[in-house]
Amino acid sequence: MRVARTYWAARGTARSALRKAAAVTGRPSREDTPQQTLDPATLEVIRSGLDDQLDTILDRHEDAPGFVVFPPGIGWGVTLFQRPQQMALAFARIGYVVIYNLLENNAEMVRGFHEYAPRMYLAHVPDQAVDVLDRLPRPLVITYVYNFDWSRNLPGATTVYDHIDELEVFTAAYPITELRRWHAEAMRNADLVTGSARDLHRHLLESRPDALLVPNGVDYGHFAYYRETGQIPEGLESIAGRPLVGYYGALAEWLDYDLIEYAAKALPECEFVFIGPDYDGSSKKSVAFDLPNVTWLGPKPYTELPAYLARFDVATIPFEVSDVTHSVSPLKLFEYMAGGRPIVIPALREAGAYPGVLVGDDYEGYVARIKEALALGDDAEYVAKLRRTARNNTWERRVLTLVDAAARAETIRDKD
Structure with missing residues (x-):
């Protein structure tokens, strides 16, 4: 385990400016900068530790109705507590096990899996070991325009593309050309597409007639x-x-x-x-x-x-x-x-x-x-x-809408 501890400590100094900015603004981030390549021995140790943690989670929650995964993007302890965090907690409250992934240099200093609340886990898994999450039984993956491509790591999952704002809102962090490309990819490939407002939903329906309206909610x-x-x-x-x-x-x-x-x-x-x-x-x-x-x-x-x-x-x-x-x-x-x-x-x-x-x-x-x-x-x-x-507009109602719709999408995909 000494090798793994050395690895995590060395990576703890990377991209600190990005972490500080995200903690203040809550802007979503992508880890487009390649992570350090792990040598085989270090990777084996880290993967073994992650597998052990995941075994414990799976054993502890064997009766859970399902698993929900959030890709890295918006951190957990940011100033503005937003839709991803609220949905994650709501899924956990109705019994689902939630894995909320964080960026490598996250402000919470999470490595591996950390239980934040009952059935709610904050996680950081290195890119080279992210396939350990493929052990989760048919998870529901909740993605946004800035992290939809991460869902490729879990090919057996049911993927939701949650369109939460006009793309122009994200141009402070990403070029509009990239946002449009990511959006188009998500619209084509997501199992389920949702919009958070009526105007957004109406536009989604033009290319995805199955898109759902899922507004924000409240705890x-x-x-x-x-x-x-x-x-x-x-x-x-x-x-x-x-x-x-x-x-x-x-x-x-x-x-x-x-x-x-x-x-x-x-x-x-x-x-x-x-x-x-x-x-x-x-x-x-x-x-x-x-x-x-x-x-x-x-x-x-x-x-x-x-x-x-x-x-x-x-x-x-x-x-x-x-x-x-x-x-x-x-x-x-x-x-x-x-x-x-x-x-x-x-x-x-x-x-x-x-x-x-x-x-x-x-x-x-x-x-x-x-x-x-x-x-x-x-x-x-x-x-x-x-x-x-x-x-009538709680987060629990919102995530139950997603659960029902995802089940229908999964059935359709299985038939195909």
């Missing part, structure tokens, strides 16, 4: 069952007691900074609070965050978001209205609902399609909806509507 209990402790969350102490209009998520070019500025100036009695990382530096180009009633708190851990959400008098998603944002299923939407917070958005097709969401058709309408929403926080019927919608 309902994480937000609905939060109970106030009386302690004011960090950063809100100086503005407690004033009407608070809040947003959490990435600060990026898809935010409508002019709308934020307009609303903050039109409602000087309100505090506008933003929580999340500055994804692309776009906030620095706006004067909105220089206004006295606009506060940016930076990123906060996912575990702390319910405490902040509970302090919002109005929750908002102030995105620019565009083809890209019409195709976004905002992860935070159902979280806002589960927390029982009145919701105001611009005229976004996907987010505005759900009950209880107040839509402003223009800047004036957006401000008017905020004023209306400020009176709804104590409206029991309205809050019940929000929470009912959230319960």
Whole structure:
């Protein structure tokens, strides 16, 4: 085992800049740089250790209904807890065994398999040993545009291509020509294709009539069952007691900074609070965050978001209205609902399609909806509507849709 330990230690210094960037932004990454070639003796030791760990996992979960594998891409402990992590946990909660693969130089320092939660394993397996995962009995592999090609490592798997955003969203990390090529390959070869928003789904149907609509969901209990402790969350102490209009998520070019500025100036009695990382530096180009009633708190851990959400008098998603944002299923939407917070958005097709969401058709309408929403926080019927919608859109429901569809796809593939 000394050889293996030396190998892992030596590789621990590689590509640290990529790891640090991914930890802050949550941007998906690909390990296109070739990994160090292992000598046969080292590879044999590492493979033996992985096989032993996998034996233990298979024995421990012999009654599991199935196995789900996520290829390397978005890390686990990134600032923004996103769709892949939420789906992974939801699969585990309904009984599936999940292997969530991480990049080589992952922030969690995982080597081999590490049980993060019941039936939920974080993993890093070297490229030369990745075929050990082929021992998993007919796993379901959940892929995205930036890692679909990894699914070739598991030829016996049922592969899902989950199309979660317009390709332009990923151009900060990858060339659009590559994204289009990867997308086309995934559309041709995936056993199952899903879209996270209605506009995306409609486009998928043009070449994959079997594509499914699988919007984002919510870990309902994480937000609905939060109970106030009386302690004011960090950063809100100086503005407690004033009407608070809040947003959490990435600060990026898809935010409508002019709308934020307009609303903050039109409602000087309100505090506008933003929580999340500055994804692309776009906030620095706006004067909105220089206004006295606009506060940016930076990123906060996912575990702390319910405490902040509970302090919002109005929750908002102030995105620019565009083809890209019409195709976004905002992860935070159902979280806002589960927390029982009145919701105001611009005229976004996907987010505005759900009950209880107040839509402003223009800047004036957006401000008017905020004023209306400020009176709804104590409206029991309205809050019940929000929470009912959230319960109908849990992550457990989303992954059960995938399980059923994958079973049908597997049956069709077996017949062929």
